[in-house]
Each structure stands twice: as structure tokens, then as C-alpha cells.
Amino acid sequence: MSPRHPRARQARGRSRVGERFEAEVGPVAHGGHCIVRLPEPESRVVFLRHAVPGERVVLEITEGTDGDRFWRGDAVEVLDASADRVEAPCPYAGPGRCGGCDFQHVALDRQRALKADVVREQLSRLARLELDVVVEAVPGDDAGLHWRTRQRYATLPDGRRAMRQHRSHRLVPVDECLLEAPAPSDHTALGHAFEVAEDGFWQVHPGAPDTLVTAVLEALEPRPGERCLDLYAGVGLFARFLAEAVGPEGRVVAVEGDPRASALSTRNVPTAEVRAGDVGEVLATSYDDPFDLVVLDPPREGAKRAVVEQIVARSPRAVAYVACDPAALARDVAIFAEHGYVVAGLRAFDLFPMTHHVECVARLVPA
Structure with missing residues (x-):
């Protein structure tokens, strides 16, 4: 990392x-x-x-x-x-060493409590929202280790593997990273296989796809015949299960900025309408009829105002916001609130143990 x-x-x-x-x-x-x-x-x-x-x-x-x-x-x-x-399990963790992990010196339960504190504080400060937050463990790691199914190393001039110091170009030689999983991802979710480009995006924690799909479906409760927007859809992870839930009488539109991922989603979700392009630009010119449900899984910087306002203009009965950054989530939640949408539930998952990162799924509904 x-x-x-x-x-x-x-x-x-x-x-x-x-x-x-x-x-x-x-x-x-x-x-x-x-x-x-x-x-x-x-x-x-x-x-x-x-x-x-x-x-x-x-x-x-x-x-x-x-x-x-x-x-x-x-x-x-x-x-x-x-x-x-606690004693850090990795010999490369600590001051002046590898910068990939933030919390190896902290017991795993307290790591999750600290992440919950951060999510709670960001929502309070940026969205004026007071919520109880619990960061849930996710199956698929080994007491917080051996979960990264995709790992990249730097290379020293002598060919040895290395990682970078925190906020630095300096390389630290490493024999192995204890976060690295013993096997690469199999690109499956809830028993369904997905095509993913060799260097394309897929969740790195083995338990992430099942966990996130389940949380999104629980947040939206899709019904047969409903119309769904899957924004920042990737290779169609959420669209695949939305299409199954709404059935042949329903409609699923998947919008993704990466043309390679978008092309693969046409194979992963053949019943969906797939559109490659910037999400904000696509929503500004297309699909302006009402939608019942929206899945929003933006990059780390969040969806931002233009996209949020395009979403609420389509009057969904529920939005499932999948967020990898609690500050971006809080900023966007505040914009949703300006337009009458409130957080009706939030779950947080420890998809990145030993680091400060945390994944959230928020359910937003009209007040």
C-alpha cells in the first residue's frame, strides 16, 4: 500500500x-x-x-x-x-518504516472503535448529523491481516521489494506485506462471477463484494418493476443484483466513467442499460425521467453537488450511498439534506483493517 x-x-x-x-x-x-x-x-x-x-x-x-x-x-x-x-504484527510498521498501515499498534476492536469515532465526527461536523456508528468486522481476513487480494510493491535498484514511508518517496525494503492475501480475488459476489480487467477495480477485501451487495440490497429493498440508477457502476456489481430483483418489468441503468469497466458491465449485466461517461455529464443530458432507486458509489472525493442535485431531481424513494471516505460522505449527505433527503440508516464496515480507511453504506430517503 x-x-x-x-x-x-x-x-x-x-x-x-x-x-x-x-x-x-x-x-x-x-x-x-x-x-x-x-x-x-x-x-x-x-x-x-x-x-x-x-x-x-x-x-x-x-x-x-x-x-x-x-x-x-x-x-x-x-x-x-x-x-x-499491542505489539505490531509486522516488523515494518512503526515510525520511520513502511507507511501503508496506520493502526497496527492498536488492538483490532479499538481500531474499529476509532474508525467509528471518525465517521461520527465527520457526520457531526460536516453534516450536522448525530448518529451512533458501529464499524463491523467482515469475514475474509485473518485477525486483520492477509486480506489484500491485489497488492503492489515498489522495486529497489537491487531488485528487492519495497514499500514507501508515510508521505515520502523513500523506499523501505520489505520481505512481505502481512496485509497481502494468499490468493488473488476470484471476482465473485454472492455466487456470481464477474469479468474484470486485469488491472481494473474490484474490492480488495475478500468479504467486501458479498458484504456491500447485501448492505445495498437491504438499504434499497428493490421491488419487481422498479427503475434503478447505478452510478459509478464499475463492472456492474450492484447492477447485477438490482436487475435480478426488479425483474424483466423493471429497468436498471448503469453509468460508469471508465470505458473498459463499462464495456465489461454489458457482459456482466446483459439486461441493464449501460452508459460510459462522466456521471455528472450523463445525468445532465440523459435519463431525466423519475427513478425509484439509486446506488451511488463515487470515488474518494465523493459525488459532489452537481451529481447529488441530479439524483434528487429524479425523486428516488431511496438512495444507497457507498462511501470509502467519511468526509466526502458527510459533505454529500449535507447536500442531500438541503433537498429534503435524510439518512435513514448507516452501516460501516472494516474492509481495510490496520489502516484508517473504512467503508460506509448510508440509506437516504425523502424526509
Whole structure:
């Protein structure tokens, strides 16, 4: 797993990288870190990795200058450990090592509780929505390990495999990644096989397809004869089961921006109407008659206003929003609320153990 690299930016004064401070760790925040507030004279917020809320630690600054509003850091020494701190199972996890995992030092149940805290906080702050959130375990991993059915490594000049440090181009040699599954994905969901391009998108956790399809169908409760929109449809994972549920008298339209995935969905869901193209552009010019149900599975940045407003214009009785980023979900939920749609249920799934990522399925209905 390779994290995004930071954008190069101009230094704003004296660098504080390498300086150490003793501090108490505050709450978890979106992105795989915790919040630390350094007192005067520094008076800075530090986004801290490798810590657990409530601990007392020595932290080392990894990014930050005198002119920055916040700094980034690693917990390099634990003075007062949380009861939820565990020995990381991977020898490459920890400060200055591989950046692919955020929470290997945290017991699995507490990892899920931390992710639930993040989802809850994002919905509260960005959508003014107070919900109880439970992050559910998903079958198919080995106590949080051996679940990535698709894995990519960097290669060192001597041919050895490597992973990148967090927010860095620096490569860390690794013999193996403990998240990697013993076998690649078989591209099946609820007993049905799907055609997927060799490098095309498919959920990487073995339990994800069954889990997400089941959650979406439970959220929508599709009925024979209903009309369904599957947006960001990929190779037709959700469209396949919607088509089965609504039957020959119903209608399923699958819209996907990747032409290869869209072409494959015509084979995976031969009864669906398949359209390749940008979802916002397609909805702005086509399929403007009412639809009963919508599945919305956008990329990490979310659907955004133009797409949300096109959806509500079609007056669906229910929307199933599949979200891989809780902040994007919360922003879009706030837009739905402007147009009279409310969250009538939300489930969250631990499809990415040991990392900060979490998948949600929200049910939205007219108020």
C-alpha cells in the first residue's frame, strides 16, 4: 500500500523537524492520526501517528516550520501506554518504516472503535448529523491481516521489494506485506462471477463484494418493476443484483466513467442499460425521467453537488450511498439534506483493517 506523496511547498520559517516534545495524546482524527495540542510557547496542533488516544508519549516532529499552522509527528516513545496498545504484527510498521498501515499498534476492536469515532465526527461536523456508528468486522481476513487480494510493491535498484514511508518517496525494503492475501480475488459476489480487467477495480477485501451487495440490497429493498440508477457502476456489481430483483418489468441503468469497466458491465449485466461517461455529464443530458432507486458509489472525493442535485431531481424513494471516505460522505449527505433527503440508516464496515480507511453504506430517503 503506497500512501499519497505530499505536495512540495515552500518552507515558512525555521524547520522544527526532529524536535521532540512530551505530550498527552488527544482524540483520533480523519487520516490515521491523533490530535496533540502542544502548549505555549509552541501552541501548535500536531497530527500524530503511531499513538492511541489518552496515552502520554514523546513525539518527534516529521513535518513543520515556525510558520505552519500545524505540524506532523510520530510517537517515538510511549511513556504511559493505552490498554489497547499491542505489539505490531509486522516488523515494518512503526515510525520511520513502511507507511501503508496506520493502526497496527492498536488492538483490532479499538481500531474499529476509532474508525467509528471518525465517521461520527465527520457526520457531526460536516453534516450536522448525530448518529451512533458501529464499524463491523467482515469475514475474509485473518485477525486483520492477509486480506489484500491485489497488492503492489515498489522495486529497489537491487531488485528487492519495497514499500514507501508515510508521505515520502523513500523506499523501505520489505520481505512481505502481512496485509497481502494468499490468493488473488476470484471476482465473485454472492455466487456470481464477474469479468474484470486485469488491472481494473474490484474490492480488495475478500468479504467486501458479498458484504456491500447485501448492505445495498437491504438499504434499497428493490421491488419487481422498479427503475434503478447505478452510478459509478464499475463492472456492474450492484447492477447485477438490482436487475435480478426488479425483474424483466423493471429497468436498471448503469453509468460508469471508465470505458473498459463499462464495456465489461454489458457482459456482466446483459439486461441493464449501460452508459460510459462522466456521471455528472450523463445525468445532465440523459435519463431525466423519475427513478425509484439509486446506488451511488463515487470515488474518494465523493459525488459532489452537481451529481447529488441530479439524483434528487429524479425523486428516488431511496438512495444507497457507498462511501470509502467519511468526509466526502458527510459533505454529500449535507447536500442531500438541503433537498429534503435524510439518512435513514448507516452501516460501516472494516474492509481495510490496520489502516484508517473504512467503508460506509448510508440509506437516504425523502424526509
